[in-house]
Amino acid sequence: MQRSTKLVHNCALTDAATRASSPAIQRGSTFDQRPGGGPSPYAYSRVSNPTRAVLEQTLCELEEGRHGFAFASGMAAIAAVFQLFEPGDHVVLPHDLYGGTFQLCESLAAQGRLAISYADTSSLADVEQAIRPQTRALYVETPSNPCLRIADLKALAALGRERGLITIADNTFMSPYLQRPLSLGFDLVIHSATKFLGGHSDVLAGAAITQREDLADRLHQVQIMYGGILSPDDSWLVLRGIKTLGIRMDREQQNAMQLAEFLARRPDVSQVYYPGLSTHPGHVLHMEQADGPGAVLSIELSPAVRVQDVVAHLQLAIFAVSLGGVETIVSHPATMSHGRVPAEIRQRMGVSDQLLRISTGIEAIEDLMADFEGALTAASSRG
Ligand SMILES: *Cc1c(COP(=O)(O)O)cnc(C)c1O
Numbered sequence: 001m002q003r004s005t006k007l008v009h010n011c012a013l014t015d016a017a018t019r020a021s022s023p024a025i026q027r028g029s030t031f032d033q034r035p036g037g038g039p040s041p042y043a044y045s046r047v048s049n050p051t052r053a054v055l056e057q058t059l060c061e062l063e064e065g066r067h068g069f070a071f072a073s074g075m076a077a078i079a080a081v082f083q084l085f086e087p088g089d090h091v092v093l094p095h096d097l098y099g100g101t102f103q104l105c106e107s108l109a110a111q112g113r114l115a116i117s118y119a120d121t122s123s124l125a126d127v128e129q130a131i132r133p134q135t136r137a138l139y140v141e142t143p144s145n146p147c148l149r150i151a152d153l154k155a156l157a158a159l160g161r162e163r164g165l166i167t168i169a170d171n172t173f174m175s176p177y178l179q180r181p182l183s184l185g186f187d188l189v190i191h192s193a194t195k196f197l198g199g200h201s202d203v204l205a206g207a208a209i210t211q212r213e214d215l216a217d218r219l220h221q222v223q224i225m226y227g228g229i230l231s232p233d234d235s236w237l238v239l240r241g242i243k244t245l246g247i248r249m250d251r252e253q254q255n256a257m258q259l260a261e262f263l264a265r266r267p268d269v270s271q272v273y274y275p276g277l278s279t280h281p282g283h284v285l286h287m288e289q290a291d292g293p294g295a296v297l298s299i300e301l302s303p304a305v306r307v308q309d310v311v312a313h314l315q316l317a318i319f320a321v322s323l324g325g326v327e328t329i330v331s332h333p334a335t336m337s338h339g340r341v342p343a344e345i346r347q348r349m350g351v352s353d354q355l356l357r358i359s360t361g362i363e364a365i366e367d368l369m370a371d372f373e374g375a376l377t378a379a380s381s382r383g
Contacts, residue, residue, distance in 0.1 A: 074192025077206030150282025157185025195324030
């Protein structure tokens, strides 16, 4: 079965009990357990819920995992994963880590609950150098946010296995439609399902998926104990989103490619970061490990152009945090997602004040190009 077919015909295609075309939203918090009532796999919805279970099973199928856990947000999933570590454990993180995960890890480190160091995960040598005797895990995001650097998933998985480390990939930017880190040897995949999986900027959700029984047992315990589970209604919304993930991603990616090529020709744009461009340093590696370049690109505006002027003249694209929706979203990482990252660290990450991140939606490309052309021209004529 092709991947786009699998997205539609996932295990949520029909409701097991009624054969309805969509799974039931089971809001029951508890399940009758009196003797003689027949066995139910469910007892209490924090532990396990039928609607959430359909989503968790679907995510397993898509990511080629065996155990999936759905959480109330991407950060709830990430926080649950970091509960797998003990004080004294050391984790190697990408130096251009997602802003929220950066804050979480810095806070855990400040409380003495985790030792961390940052590495350029697009360089195997840099990652190797950061490994210590106490290192327990290797964490990556590829393409990274917001500069779209590419990490070699196969090589990092091999390194992790050799050193006995848990390898963790935040696969939010690609979605399982385009990239499957577990199949490349990673131990754990994390998602902010708020982005491409949900796809409509109308639900917050997160997930963690693994093939390893030991990690699954501990993650399920964390999910039960900390209780950051995804609600049945929101599980259903993510399931609905997943059905159109393929067709959305195809269109969004096509728009991203055309917009990247268009913006690369503009004199008011000094740099375009997009793994689909052959000029991108990670282009070849990315296209080997993923089925497409995705729908997120970043641009560096020329020094003469003011970010505020460009943003003020955009008519179609919304100016907001987040990505992966059907509408084009433009964000300013330096003041938004990475606003709480200290300036010198932002510099190291490559997040300059002139950087704009674009998540292309499904609009007609002519309208998108006209929107950016209009905004850039208006902003340039001002300077
Ligand atoms: C948005 C995002 C998160 C956090 O997810 P939420 O659903 O906002 O909690 C984590 N990682 C990446 C790469 C993200 O883009």
